Amino acid sequence: MSTNINASLNSILPAWTAGDRLDSWKEIATYLRREVRTVQLWEKKEGLPVHRHFHQQLGSVYAFRSEVDRWRREVSRHRSSLNESESATASTGERIVIRVLPLKNLRSDAAWDELCKMVAAKTAVELERLNPERLAVLMQEPASAEEPASTTVSESEAGYALRWTAEQDGAALKISAELVCVPTKKAEWSHIYRADRKDWDTAPQQIAQQISQCLWLKMVYRPRNVAPERRRQEMKAREAYLKGRYFWEQRNEEGLKKAVQFFKTAIHEDPGFALPYSGLADSLTLLSFYEILPASQIMPAARKAAVRAVELNPDLAEAHASLADVMLHFDRDWQGAEHEYRRTIQCNPSYALGYHWYSNLLAARGQHDAAHIAIMNALEIDPVSIITLVWAGVTSYLARQFDEAIRHYRSALELAPDFVWAHMYLAQALEQKGGLKDALKEFDTAIRLARGNHCVMAMKGLRTTLLQPMRRWESRTG
Template structure:
């Protein structure tokens, strides 16, 4: 094959990667014309290049939520592959589909990667698939994905690996990383590469999409799909050696490609070191060192230009950090680090000098709690299953198998504050994992409607998720008088829930119950929880309050399914998510035209399109307002709907008096709705100069959600607008301690620094 042919294949391969996967076939058919050999070579390379969703790149909570958002159309779901029972599809890439599965022998969750059926007769594809498995299984390092088994099922190869809960570095880099976190991540990757190189394996495609970060900060390298042996040479020459890409063909991802890769030259361990240098630069500067609009532009930059100094993008950099990156990005590979272990040690030493050796940690992405996301604190539902847990205390109403029991409250010890801790899922099934979260949230939403009962918000209690917590200790920490705890188990088409209400003062059990019900029967108990729990706590609903509670929900299971999907897509905060949410909410109201919360969700989706600049305000805001008017015509006592309407009135219509009326009405209907207090403070009171009232409302929001990053940050902003700059700085710093990567708090802190004329500090925060 001529050099020109190699270049033709490489150029076409990179151009194809820039095109949406759905359009690649047509693109290749057009570009390759009758040259079938050319097309075959390019498709082979594309198959080796697995996309960012590939190999466990989706956190478990998203996988579970997706199960209820769309039905899987194909695949071995429910079947047993080897000893692994397939639970759900996680994602797919060029070299296969990845499923969440359960190891029936050990009871653990695994990721199961299956070679596509249409590749089983292609010797090259089979060998590439096995190459990935062998490359990963040959390594034993905490920062490299662990391979449990390589096997065959019905003529198809599979790889069983550990299931990693986390996010890709690409996802994590959407928010600013501290120097310490970036150095920590790079050091872990360097240590893993050192182990791979010592085993004679060069990855050749190190990029943010192939790096997974767990919540505890541990980094995992994924996707050895185009790895190759580097040493010793005898292994490459042996008959058992893995299939090699023809010399002269460019393999890798353009932006992270070393100069020798770009020139289609022989590569060794130093090409991975270059790629890691690019990633480290990108984490710090928040841009690529060798940018370009096209793959060709990027390759030209890699070969011909030097990256801008990091100080151009981020101030106060340690000199040693720039030196490490310069050495990793030396165009002459002989001037680079010879070994990844040397780079790892330099990074470790650097981190020790910056005074922060704490492990890098972060929270798994859940539905965002910023801005519009908090609207769904009480609105979200889990289809017909959503209300099952309302059976806590509903034994007298339904003929379920229940051994509920109650102890009377001590005289004079009426409960007026309560926390619902996340239900513990004991099913080891992502479906019920998502169900347990949604059910917990529905309890919070419904109990929040009860008069004279303060219920801790979702953002406050979900930090206890997955932990063995003493109810008394949790209650004292949260400042409540009672704690509701429970466990959930799904067995086929039945749900078993055990729950108990604990008095925080003495640990006494106020109530307990065990329920075993069919899933299809769960919807019948959706309107009982507030009434039954109020009975247990000696809280009485007036007829008006009971009517308001009943008017929130629907008895139509299909409508709840669509409503759930709508809220799920809405929480993605993407243009596609909002549009798909709109479609689901529309179907919900078609199934139940009197489902007011679904109209509220429809409005929130239109608002989201405008808020995130996906649609012009004059296009989506009138539609949002129409949906809210419809919701309120059905049920004019929905606090969520009045709050959203107030937002439109103040930010779009500029009808200030009408907006304040809606805010006040919302707070009259639900004094514990933190979002209403927050928006009233920051969108209205602050804007009209009523700082004292804004402080009062924002403080109330913070009291309701004391661990919410959003509430803490906007409390700092409210202090700032009140001219209390020192207090604002202290509050924003406190918020950043809770999550150093929360950009909103950095922005508010920068504003306060400006007013104190601390301009250098302000610039750092804004960056």
């Protein structure tokens, strides 16, 4: 009887529901970007709309994307965001579990063994500091490699395994690390780290920090859909704020100064609206960063605006990103900036600028693999952002991946042929590749478009330097 009822129900569903359906717990979990156990808990405690087919002995589940989206909006409206639900599930034991396998030393040498133990120990400490509420780290000691490690979480619960080896590469130590998803046996991330003998005192800590940063970005806070800030706002204030962001995106003197005025208008219309304070801080920071106005003149006001945004809405990602950027570029407080960038991503893992700006700090520290992951997350969220494409190029350039950098710059120029920063950075990458004529052409274009910007005009000196070997070569061949 129940089978006939299900069949008749399915026959009257509109045709579009076929593409709207999620036909298993796994599909539902994938759609929500969560573990199966999490969505099952949400069904029981949060009312996640899941339907069931009942057969003679077995039952199967399905859901509709439209109903899931509506549920997600309702939960967000009543409970600030799904992040609260995620915190609740974390407190009941929902965690990502990583088993760290012994670091296998491929060279029989006591000194190398000791160095490998240091790397493994420091990596364990860094991983455990990441997010203990959501991440369980199971260290497997070399002595117990033949038997399951004694832990509070069974080995079968480990969703990921960190597999790594150490070997000699000339006079350097080479560590090859790989994160494997246990159920699928698919490598989610891999990288090779090298440490010269002269750097062995600091290498274990540096390698441990880079591995933990990469795992954090790849696993713990992946981009996902979260609700925007929901509060009543004056229409005039919101309109002024959006206009400010439009001009801010242009990244030139005229646009940034217009953005400042629109953000001030939004603050005047609604002094309790946090986003315009963030926009004002971002605009002032860029006016300083691009050397349009002196930092000493405007950065105190940028800090004040960023702090006010955080005070008005402590869970606003944009506010923490603004404060982090002030700390990075003006205060030179890298530790404080890192804390605020991480808070940004925690508040809204779908805020692309949080990953974008965090990549700046990671690249400045020389953590190029983590910086690459961060900027790629930003591009995944907003693949047509001109400045993010450009900064993906800068990140590759700093890692000396010049071909990749050039590809990103040219992608940006396809969307915005007159974007000055794409031309300027493309010129630098082409110069590194030895394409002096093309580099000069891009420098000239950047200088023409710069309209007197100090950052770009400084490139005239590099342009003159490039001209000298070209003229000598032309005089010999002419």
